[in-house]
Amino acid sequence: xxxxxxxxxxxxxxxxxxxxxxxxxxxxxxxxxxxxxxxxxxxxxxxxxxxxxxxxxxxxxxxxxxxxxxxxxxxxxxxxxxxxxxxxxxxxxxxxxxxxxxxxxxxxxxxxxxxxxxxxxxxxxxxxxxxxxxxxxxxxxxxxxxxxxxxxxxxxxxxxxxxxxxxx
Numbered sequence: 001x002x003x004x005x006x007x008x009x010x011x012x013x014x015x016x017x018x019x020x021x022x023x024x025x026x027x028x029x030x031x032x033x034x035x036x037x038x039x040x041x042x043x044x045x046x047x048x049x050x051x052x053x054x055x056x057x058x059x060x061x062x063x064x065x066x067x068x069x070x071x072x073x074x075x076x077x078x079x080x081x082x083x084x085x086x087x088x089x090x091x092x093x094x095x096x097x098x099x100x101x102x103x104x105x106x107x108x109x110x111x112x113x114x115x116x117x118x119x120x121x122x123x124x125x126x127x128x129x130x131x132x133x134x135x136x137x138x139x140x141x142x143x144x145x146x147x148x149x150x151x152x153x154x155x156x157x158x159x160x161x162x163x164x165x166x167x168x
Contacts, residue, residue, distance in 0.1 A: 001092075001129045001150040004050035010148040013134050017088045020076035021045050021052075025114070029054060030073035031065035039065055045074070048109045049102055051126040054094065055110065055118065063123035066094040074127055086136030086144070094125035142166075 007014040021027065029043045041062040043054050052074070056063040066072060070093040078087055097103060106124055111117045134146040141161030148154045159166040 002050050002126070003047055003052045003129070005150065006129050006132065006148075009150065009152075010132060010154050013088060013132055013146060013148055013154060016086065016134065017076060017090075017132075018047065020085075020088065021047065024077050024079070026077050027054075028075045028077060029062060030075070031062050032069050032071060033061075033065060034068065043074075044110075044114070046106065046109050046113065048106050049126075052090070052129070053097065053106055054125045054127065055106060056123045056125070058121040058123060060123070063125075066125055067096070067123070070094045070125075072127070084137055084139070086134055089133045089135070090127060090129050091131040091133075093128040093130065095128055097124040097126050 001009075003014070025044055026042055027045045029041050031039045031041070033039050039062060041060075043056065043062070046053050046055070054074070056066075072092065072094050074090040074092070076088045078085070097106070103124055107117050130150070132148045134144075136144045138144065143159040143161075143166055144156065145159060146154050146156045157168065159168055
């Protein structure tokens, strides 16, 4: 599912995600290495053409991971350990963007955002969102969890801190 559909179906979560992406200019991307172990990498995301797009250096390990296995997790960053604003995690598939017009629109948006444009080859992916989960800790240690899947409602629950861990 594209970002625009996510915005229509889960507007509160999408607004939080867009705010975090715009504010920090960074997400963490979890991919699977060839040996099956996870790899976590920072990526500068953009929302272009109503898609969450991830540009990566040509032949970077994270890009090669996604070319081999498109399953990934994209997570907004927290600002510091005191940040109680929350985080948003997307699970989905990274789809290669090969259309020259779409690549140029990404390059233009990137230049407008950070005054830099890629020179030469790079990989560009759009995230096909299969699930989004928002997590936020409260002052008392409880955790607010909001989950969404395409076509469904946003479901919210609070996991309570029980001294030795969280419980539903």
